Amino acid sequence: xxxxxxxxxxxxxxxxxxxxxxxxxxxxxxxxxxxxxxxxxxxxxxxxxxxxxxxxxxxxxxxxxxxxxxxxxxxxxxxxxxxxxxxxxxxxxxxxxxxxxxxxxxxxxxxxxxxxxxxxxxxxxxxxxxxxxxxxxxxxxxxxxxxxxxxxxxxxxxxxxxxxxxxxxxxxxxxxxxxxxxxxxxxxxxxxxxxxxxxxxxxxxxxxxxxxxxxxxxxxxxxxxxxxxxxxxxxxxxxxxxxxxxxxxxxxxxxxxxxxxxxxxxxxxxxxxxxxxxxxxxxxxxxxxxxxxxxxxxxxxxxxxxx
Amino acid sequence: xxxxxxxxxxxxxxxxxxxxxxxxxxxxxxxxxxxxxxxxxxxxxxxxxxxxxxxxxxxxxxxxxxxxxxxxxxxxxxxxxxxxxxxxxxxxxxxxxxxxxxxxxxxxxxxxxxxxxxxxxxxxxxxxxxxxxxxxxxxxxxxxxxxxxxxxxxxxxxxxxxxxxxxxxxxxxxxxxxxxxxxxxxxxxxxxxxxxxxxxxxxxxxxxxxxxxxxxxxxxxxxxxxxxxxxxxxxxxxxxxxxxxxxxxxxxxxxxxxxxxxxxxxx
Numbered sequence: 001x002x003x004x005x006x007x008x009x010x011x012x013x014x015x016x017x018x019x020x021x022x023x024x025x026x027x028x029x030x031x032x033x034x035x036x037x038x039x040x041x042x043x044x045x046x047x048x049x050x051x052x053x054x055x056x057x058x059x060x061x062x063x064x065x066x067x068x069x070x071x072x073x074x075x076x077x078x079x080x081x082x083x084x085x086x087x088x089x090x091x092x093x094x095x096x097x098x099x100x101x102x103x104x105x106x107x108x109x110x111x112x113x114x115x116x117x118x119x120x121x122x123x124x125x126x127x128x129x130x131x132x133x134x135x136x137x138x139x140x141x142x143x144x145x146x147x148x149x150x151x152x153x154x155x156x157x158x159x160x161x162x163x164x165x166x167x168x169x170x171x172x173x174x175x176x177x178x179x180x181x182x183x184x185x186x187x188x189x190x191x192x193x194x195x196x197x198x199x200x201x202x203x204x205x206x207x208x209x210x211x212x213x214x215x216x217x218x219x220x221x222x223x224x225x226x227x228x229x230x231x232x233x234x235x236x237x238x239x240x241x242x243x244x245x246x247x248x249x250x251x252x253x254x255x256x257x258x259x260x261x262x263x264x265x266x267x268x269x270x271x272x273x274x275x276x277x278x279x280x281x282x283x284x285x286x287x288x289x290x291x292x293x294x295x296x297x298x299x300x301x302x303x304x305x306x307x
Numbered sequence: 308x309x310x311x312x313x314x315x316x317x318x319x320x321x322x323x324x325x326x327x328x329x330x331x332x333x334x335x336x337x338x339x340x341x342x343x344x345x346x347x348x349x350x351x352x353x354x355x356x357x358x359x360x361x362x363x364x365x366x367x368x369x370x371x372x373x374x375x376x377x378x379x380x381x382x383x384x385x386x387x388x389x390x391x392x393x394x395x396x397x398x399x400x401x402x403x404x405x406x407x408x409x410x411x412x413x414x415x416x417x418x419x420x421x422x423x424x425x426x427x428x429x430x431x432x433x434x435x436x437x438x439x440x441x442x443x444x445x446x447x448x449x450x451x452x453x454x455x456x457x458x459x460x461x462x463x464x465x466x467x468x469x470x471x472x473x474x475x476x477x478x479x480x481x482x483x484x485x486x487x488x489x490x491x492x493x494x495x496x497x498x499x500x501x502x503x504x505x506x507x508x509x510x511x512x513x514x515x516x517x518x519x520x521x522x523x524x525x526x527x528x529x530x531x532x533x534x535x536x537x538x539x540x541x542x543x544x545x546x547x548x549x550x551x552x553x554x555x556x557x558x559x560x561x562x563x564x565x566x567x568x569x570x571x572x573x574x
Binding site: 027028030039046105117122123127128133140141188238245247270283284286291294 | 325422544
């Protein structure tokens with residue numbers, strides 16, 4: 001065990017050293033069950049899905065691989081609005097999460113003092129109530145004629161958002177605004193926690209140093225705090241954007257038929273329409289689009305250590 | 308500048324943070340308040356009058372408590388499976404050098420970077436192709452799959468920050484490899500394993516999207532809530548939501564108090 005703990009160089013062992021047969025195989029035995037699980041139930045399904053997407057046939061007669069690539073084209077031309085909507089809603093929710101989450105993460109990291117643990121618990125605790133129940137609560141909060149909608153109406157906010165097409169008349173429910181609001185709410189903790197982790201690592205003396213060098217609080221934030229929190233910003237935005245793009249719960253519970261996202265389409269095609277090739281193609285396009293966007297984003301932000 | 312403006316400027320970030328906290332907690336408050344409602348119709352979205360009926364009869368709705376026990380059972384086994392498999396992978400990744408490390412790392416990372424709906428849909432195509440009967444087992448398989456990566460990440464972080472000299476010391480004191488692992492390595496890694504297990508439990512218990520695809524006609528608690536959003540929401544789901552929230556906060560507070568008592572004599 002000692003020999004394997006101090007990582008042996010990958011080159012051949014020195015002459016005379018006995019081969020460590022047991023130690024050599026140990027990592028593979030440790031990896032085997034879990035990795036096998038992921039290969040069979042994560043990687044293999046992706047291949048099945050790719051194959052399903054180029055099949056043709058019907059439920060009654062069965063499906064056959066015919067390399068019918070046109071399914072992709074048909075799916076995209078039929079459902080491009082849902083794709084665009086998903087990306088737009090997810091992007092809006094991500095930006096809102098960053099704007100709302102940053103002050104709270106900053107508060108917990110630097111200003112909370114002895115309240116730090118309590119606030120931390122309050123951020124995590126909602127997780128223990130089913131997110132569906134909490135999302136349904138937004139139906140009450142944003143109800144027609146309720147206090148929130150009333151206040152927004154009095155302040156003429158709804159006039160502006162209706163003009164922008166985010167809400168419809170006196171309603172907030174069943175509009176894009178409600179869906180984005182729900183997405184923001186559901187993924188906010190995924191933004192706050194990584195932000196907090198990277199903010200908490202910042203040496204407080206750096207702030208003092210910036211102040212000593214006559215930086216205003218805002219300059220300190222712009223030149224010191226924010227740049228040092230980039231890893232948190234990058235992983236927070238990814239943890240928000242990726243699940244938000246594929247989400248169909250908020251669009252279904254808080255939206256209407258005009259706010260359907262690509263997740264809603266995949267769900268309906270798979271579970272109700274039972275058009276497996278189209279559903280598989282849509283899901284594949286979504287996966288590819290997200291992988292491309294995420295790769296570009298990580299390249300651009302220049303951070304490697306994400307998790 | 309008036310003192311008020313100065314105060315406001317200094318505490319702006321605190322106020323903004325507290326507003327966000329309010330945004331995060333508002334739905335929980337609504338859920339709690341509406342657990343005492345007596346709704347007029349089938350849906351519990353509008354306040355009518357105060358009542359404790361639902362609290363006195365939390366299982367009064369057909370299938371509700373059955374779905375809750377099913378979710379707890381699945382979460383328990385999924386946590387056990389994912390924690391065992393994930394801890395082994397984490398140890399292999401930190402402690403050993405082996406071929407295909409890059410591939411293993413991507414296989415761990417990808418499930419976390421994939422929208423749930425994609426994993427759910429592709430897993431369903433596998434099950435359909437294999438002709439598997441959807442239900443308890445397919446849900447459990449899916450949950451272990453997506454919880455695994457999170458356990459690996461949590462345990463890995465803890466094992467990486469471990470001091471290797473402690474194990475060497477154990478061996479200098481003639482502890483065998485097995486004894487070293489059981490008496491030194493495992494206790495130090497325990498908080499990481501516990502964090503991973505807790506995360507896995509929460510993820511599995513609350514999962515909807517992957518379960519929705521792979522459950523067939525089996526109804527877990529999130530599936531019950533989803534169904535009731537179409538048919539009519541009983542007050543009882545608010546009761547259960549409130550109770551879960553209260554129990555979670557209480558458990559955390561108790562464990563914190565216990566931790567404080569343990570550290571006090573030293574200080």
